[in-house]
Amino acid sequence: MRIMLTDAAHAVTPLSPPPALPQRPALFLDMDGVLAPITATPEGVGPDGRRTRVLGRLLERLDGRLAVVSGRTIAEIDRICEGAVPCVAGIHGLERRGADGQVRRLAPHPDMAQVHEALVAFARDRPGVLIEDKGLGVTLHYRQAPDQADAARDLARALAERHGLTLQPGDMVQELKTPGADKGRALAAFMEEAPFKGAVPVMTGDDLTDEFAFTAAAGRGGFGVLVGPPRETAALYGLNGPEAVMDWLETLAERA
Numbered sequence: 001m002r003i004m005l006t007d008a009a010h011a012v013t014p015l016s017p018p019p020a021l022p023q024r025p026a027l028f029l030d031m032d033g034v035l036a037p038i039t040a041t042p043e044g045v046g047p048d049g050r051r052t053r054v055l056g057r058l059l060e061r062l063d064g065r066l067a068v069v070s071g072r073t074i075a076e077i078d079r080i081c082e083g084a085v086p087c088v089a090g091i092h093g094l095e096r097r098g099a100d101g102q103v104r105r106l107a108p109h110p111d112m113a114q115v116h117e118a119l120v121a122f123a124r125d126r127p128g129v130l131i132e133d134k135g136l137g138v139t140l141h142y143r144q145a146p147d148q149a150d151a152a153r154d155l156a157r158a159l160a161e162r163h164g165l166t167l168q169p170g171d172m173v174q175e176l177k178t179p180g181a182d183k184g185r186a187l188a189a190f191m192e193e194a195p196f197k198g199a200v201p202v203m204t205g206d207d208l209t210d211e212f213a214f215t216a217a218a219g220r221g222g223f224g225v226l227v228g229p230p231r232e233t234a235a236l237y238g239l240n241g242p243e244a245v246m247d248w249l250e251t252l253a254e255r256a
Helices: 049-061 074-080 110-122 146-163 185-191 206-220 240-253
Strands: 027-031 066-069 087-090 094-095 103-105 129-131 137-141 164-168 175-176 200-205 223-227 238-239
Touching: 027 185, 027 240, 049 066, 049 074, 049 094, 049 146, 049 240, 066 185, 074 087, 094 185, 110 129, 110 146, 110 175, 137 146, 146 164, 146 175, 164 206, 175 238, 185 200, 185 206, 200 206, 206 223, 223 240
Parallel strands: 027 066, 027 200, 066 087, 200 223, 223 238
Antiparallel strands: 087 094, 094 103, 129 137, 137 175, 164 175
16 A cells, blocks of 8 residues: 655745746646635536636647646546646546647556445445545545544555555545556656646645645746645645635736
8 A cells, every 4th residue: 555645845834925937837737626616525616617718828828838637537627627728637647638639547456446345335324425436546535524534544544455556645535546646747747748848847736645746846947836724845835725826827827
């Protein structure tokens, strides 16, 4: 089992808003908690006209150097963003679509169906516990059943250990996924391809899963932007929440 957490590099109490983008930037954006607010259920997030317009303008201003890097599937990202962003990494990089339109996916872990069945059985008698099957991973949501947090964490850890899966803790979620990818590796893969190659990466995210991408961006001369409450992080700058992110992106779309 591999638990996807990172050692923090900076104390953040609090972080300053991000500065102007560097010359020839590449912008990477998480979805939930960044481009969209956290909702009680995954399907609670839907398209938003302002978001779609801003992303479209940013894509043009940045000459295509814009990507969404999320724990959601590519299909879900396309649904929420109304197809405005061609370059997308889904399920923390387990699937990735480049500017050429090709989708590259890792093969699912052979025990994923068995793990899905175990999580469905766990949720059956626990109202508010939800299971999200992503094929390459499965997520246990307990935001609506906070009293089940300890049991959910214990089960997820045990299943990850037993089956050799990556355990990805999040905000009131535990995700068990096929090993071999994270958001940092997804960002690095984009940076090796047109139109991102040679640009300066800026990653915007809110969760522990985004720390890998913050570190990857910093290693390539860029930086991370943490969204939400201050915490220890590898990001250098911060924004209060999704509304502040949209205001920032709207400004960038006019200036970039």
